[in-house]
Amino acid sequence: MSEVNGKNGGAKPVLWMVIPCYNEEKVLPLTAPIFLKKLQQLAGGGKISDSSRILFVNDGSGDSTWEIISSLAGQDPHYLGISQSRNRGHQNAVLAGLMEAMDRCDITISIDCDGQDSIDAMDEMVDAYWAGNEVVYGVRSKREKDSWFKRTTAESFYKLMNTLGAEVVYNHADYRLISAKVLKHFAEFGEVNIFLRGLIPLVGFRSTSVYYERTERLAGESHYPLRKMLALAFNGITSLSVKPISIITGLGMGVSALGLVIAVWAIAKAILGETVAGWASTLCVVCLLGGIQLISLGVIGLYVGKTYMEAKHRPRYIISERTWEPAERHWLEEKE
Numbered sequence: 001m002s003e004v005n006g007k008n009g010g011a012k013p014v015l016w017m018v019i020p021c022y023n024e025e026k027v028l029p030l031t032a033p034i035f036l037k038k039l040q041q042l043a044g045g046g047k048i049s050d051s052s053r054i055l056f057v058n059d060g061s062g063d064s065t066w067e068i069i070s071s072l073a074g075q076d077p078h079y080l081g082i083s084q085s086r087n088r089g090h091q092n093a094v095l096a097g098l099m100e101a102m103d104r105c106d107i108t109i110s111i112d113c114d115g116q117d118s119i120d121a122m123d124e125m126v127d128a129y130w131a132g133n134e135v136v137y138g139v140r141s142k143r144e145k146d147s148w149f150k151r152t153t154a155e156s157f158y159k160l161m162n163t164l165g166a167e168v169v170y171n172h173a174d175y176r177l178i179s180a181k182v183l184k185h186f187a188e189f190g191e192v193n194i195f196l197r198g199l200i201p202l203v204g205f206r207s208t209s210v211y212y213e214r215t216e217r218l219a220g221e222s223h224y225p226l227r228k229m230l231a232l233a234f235n236g237i238t239s240l241s242v243k244p245i246s247i248i249t250g251l252g253m254g255v256s257a258l259g260l261v262i263a264v265w266a267i268a269k270a271i272l273g274e275t276v277a278g279w280a281s282t283l284c285v286v287c288l289l290g291g292i293q294l295i296s297l298g299v300i301g302l303y304v305g306k307t308y309m310e311a312k313h314r315p316r317y318i319i320s321e322r323t324w325e326p327a328e329r330h331w332l333e334e335k336e
Helices: 028-044 065-075 090-101 119-130 148-164 182-185 196-203 226-240 243-272 277-314 325-335
Strands: 015-021 051-057 077-086 107-110 135-140 172-179 208-214 319-322
Touching: 015 028, 015 065, 015 077, 015 090, 028 051, 028 065, 028 119, 051 065, 051 090, 051 277, 065 077, 077 090, 090 107, 090 172, 107 119, 107 182, 119 135, 119 172, 119 208, 119 319, 243 325
Parallel strands: 015 051, 015 107, 051 077, 135 208
Antiparallel strands: 077 319, 107 172, 135 172
């Protein structure tokens, strides 16, 4: 690889685009040529090596996504593909692609295959790498095309993450450039619960951001509804921060102090003989405390469950097929 020479000696870095795919049979035939054209433009402009590749990661799709990827790989050597043994989620699919590319390239750019992220931002990303940055985040410049609800929930998502201790780049998803040097250090992170937006900044190294406008999907439907976004947020917060536990502790102390004050007040009223039977107030207090206890137990249980899953050390992804394996097997047979 030309990791050192790519910056100091002038050698062109090898780029691998890592593109996760889940049930993308409608959009993949449209966006694959766009990715290839951009790869050729970057290589033609002398920014990257001609040996650069596009790696599609099939995340256990139930449609013909893998067949399309295999067909693309057979048509042009710039296309490569790997397939996971089952659906393991977007974050694990991106991770699988990055780890597969790590020893075969100098830089990677991860991007979704739906065509929403501006492909032209890659030029600025590669320029930023040449300028000495090891990580370049693709950040949305504005959300004017989003609905009010989507815009509000998305922006609240990033603010909540940072407030609760998960370090993330505002309005950045998973469109980013990462050098092989960073990936080698990132590979030492062994978490089963993956939240790349928060883990990559933890690795460190020099980084910057490029800004772009996001557009609508070219085809197909979004695989990230509100339910999955909320699940991703909870996973990110509980995987990267213990601040919710601290909040629960503070809340418990506050409720205990309030309970102590109420107890003193009740005793004083009893001594003065001014007690009045009231089921409504009692019911409200019981419901309030019961709700707080259940929420607290749920959050603690979530952390215990994550600890349990981490202790199992299960693989984060399993690659069942690679488009280049038949060629490698043929080469080995000829060598023997």
